[in-house]
Amino acid sequence: MSNPSLLILAGDGIGPEVMEQVKRIIGWYGDKRDLTFDVFEDLVGGAAYDAHGVPLHDDTMAKAQKVDAVLLGAVGGPAYDDLDFSVKPERGLLRLRKEMDLFANLRPAQCFDALADFSSLKKDIVAGLDIMIVRELTSGVYFGEPRGIHVEDNMRVGINTQRYTEAEIERAARSAFELARRRNNKVCSMEKANVMESGILWRDVVNEVHQADYADVELSHMYADNGAMQLVRAPKQFDVILTDNLFGDILSDCAAMLTGSLGMLPSASLGLPMANGRPKAMYEPVHGSAPDIAGQGKANPIACILSFAMALRYSFDEGAEADRLEAAIEKVLADGARTGDLMGPEGGTPISTTEMGDVILEAL
């Protein structure tokens, strides 16, 4: 049997730096745990644009479709701010999500004990926080047609279309319910059914799926504006939050920031099972390309490493190895290892991206 395969798309900004550390971890698994991956690398985002004039080359897309999982760093940066919409770095990412049909974006918002003090929220409100946001990732206003800017009566008009089919809602809802069963068995679905018909359909379909197959899971509904409020007020009331592409974008960033652990948060984007039974999958840190610190060896590689841990769990059925990696990270944090983003106002000397990789490898 051939080795499982990984495509690494390090992308822009701090992407390549943090991915360097992930590659060392992958190497460790091959050497020490007999878990060898065939690793391919390619370009995405601004890096792909610089090389090919497009944010994702067709060849790269084809490779992504063939591997068992994609690991992505980050895309975008000020150098690309003035690019045309159609070649913006983000479009490379969106093309991967869409063409791989990665409809379920899993974004854990977890507060690491050692870091609870970094949250802007009071410690008792966030300590121990552990939410999973399931964001629908291949539809909604990100992809709906018609879209664009055109001229009507001598005036520019900008148009996007929020569009959800019941099948799209159903499969996202199933992912959320399945996850809830392995967690605290609670799903809160968020939309704006009070003002948007797409939100009404969302709520109806979630209720139908629930009644048909997941009546054992506790289900509630919340308007997305109230959801944002409740996340700030009392985030621990949530277990799994299910929401659409656009609300999920905002609410998951809000939730991530609550934890004080932004440089620590991974994500998984999952699609349908492939012939080998593994889901189509892409893993990436929640943080962006952080152009302000790119190339300085300051970036925290943990979010990207934890994304690889999610790959071990969701793509390769190596839950125990994922636990091992997560435990190693908890240990180095408990021991006081800190990149710059993890330093409190009291200061101290941060370690570098590579040094963080070193201590994690040691702890493994």
Place this chain on the structure above:
Amino acid sequence: MSNPSLLILAGDGIGPEVMEQVKRIIGWYGDKRDLTFDVFEDLVGGAAYDAHGVPLHDDTMAKAQKVDAVLLGAVGGPAYDDLDFSVKPERGLLRLRKEMDLFANLRPAQCFDALADFSSLKKDIVAGLDIMIVRELTSGVYFGEPRGIHVEDNMRVGINTQRYTEAEIERAARSAFELARRRNNKVCSMEKANVMESGILWRDVVNEVHQADYADVELSHMYADNGAMQLVRAPKQFDVILTDNLFGDILSDCAAMLTGSLGMLPSASLGLPMANGRPKAMYEPVHGSAPDIAGQGKANPIACILSFAMALRYSFDEGAEADRLEAAIEKVLADGARTGDLMGPEGGTPISTTEMGDVILEAL
């Protein structure tokens, strides 16, 4: 000259209770400050539905168009959750916004010193916070066509349309820049120009208006997901935030919750000048109808009273009287007056809605 006129639409839930106290304040201005308003009252939301089968009667709409300002309490409640979309309580509110063309929704997010402890955020992050969110209120995905749920290939599809013309963006932007000039001269505009063409047009038009007429105001742009993060991380970096209808809904609720003063926050929705020079205007508290405490005399009337203060300032050019009213409220808070929502975990005996009205009237 005839008196300025007000239409009171108390609505549902705690709406009527908090509005009772506003009426007493309005009476006080007539008696003591020779500022007499002609006050009309009518129904909106579930209350209108119960009486007329629609959430806003045409006669009420016509009255709203004629008065100098509308004061609205709150709409909605569990009794109306299963109503058809077209007669939901919220549609009464949306009809008022749309037909009065109230395009600029001003939502101050202010942290009251006496209440900073109620925020889930650390005190130093929110103490003294004073942001103004300008939310476009009459367009975007709330109103765009096509919309609805229909069947395609035997499957239900939910559709809404995000649609902005440059004129709509321009007038919202002007409101934000004008306000910024009277505050700290900074506007941050939020959209998702990285994934939505309507966001690109938004950013372009805001830049054009800025260059043409407001180059003296400091302007920045932020993606809305990052905006939500930054609001949680360091909200004091903002002065005026300009954003669209849907992002504004979520971001303003998030910002409101940060302050710990949710029961304290008013809003103004302003349109074009009428023949008398006053803008079309509706004022309402940011909080909702709070069905859980409705009818119990527990609601905090301050948000609604501060909404009337905004009316004094923006509709009636009575800035000094608005200051007086705001000062009275600050005084009673400093003196320790607290409705239930303003009690910390250490407890104490809350005063009632009416008692809060009493002490504010005394302080005036």
